[in-house]
Amino acid sequence: KQEVTQIPAALSVPEGENLVLNCSFTDSAIYNLQWFRQDPGKGLTSLLLIQSSQREQTSGRLNASLDKSSGRSTLYIAASQPGDSATYLCAVRELETSGSRLTFGEGTQLTVNP
């Protein structure tokens, strides 16, 4: 059974700092990996999707990398801002499931202090 782990569970940084969020998964037979942002009481907003054949994706100040063989992904946030404060979730889509379900980690709660 696929298990997704995110480290750290919580992170507090001063504004302007560059930071890295980590995600690991136990079964490397994935179709793709997706990073989401969740604000308190809200749904999930997709940030980046990396297909299994890709190594990284970039969007603005965000860069996500994928090392499928080692079961790891990182989300790099450059020049963090207070508006980046949220919970960040990674999720994998497995090859073997016909329904293309996502398996999520428990998230990293990020606080960027002004």
Next chain:
Amino acid sequence: GAGVSQTPSNKVTEKGKYVELRCDPISGHTALYWYRQSLGQGPEFLIYFQGTGAADDSGLPNDRFFAVRPEGSVSTLKIQRTERGDSAVYLCASSLAGKTDTQYFGPGTRLTVL
């Protein structure tokens, strides 16, 4: 355009009652997913529809849970004989078609069973 919408946003019910949660996907999206998110956890997959049929319902926890999508658009998640352990945020997502597509999430319905 409009995103995924869910109603109600909050639902409080008593143990043993029946509830229905509604999801309106993005227009034209053929794939629809239901997830359940408990406090401090990542979302867990419940069921996936491709068109009108449930392509994967392996995430439903027991036979008290049922979902329909009769016309391939709106979906209703139905929970019979609710229990306190059913309290969670129920998230709906839709995607254009299949495995390569980003899933777009609604704001969720917070269900509280007293």
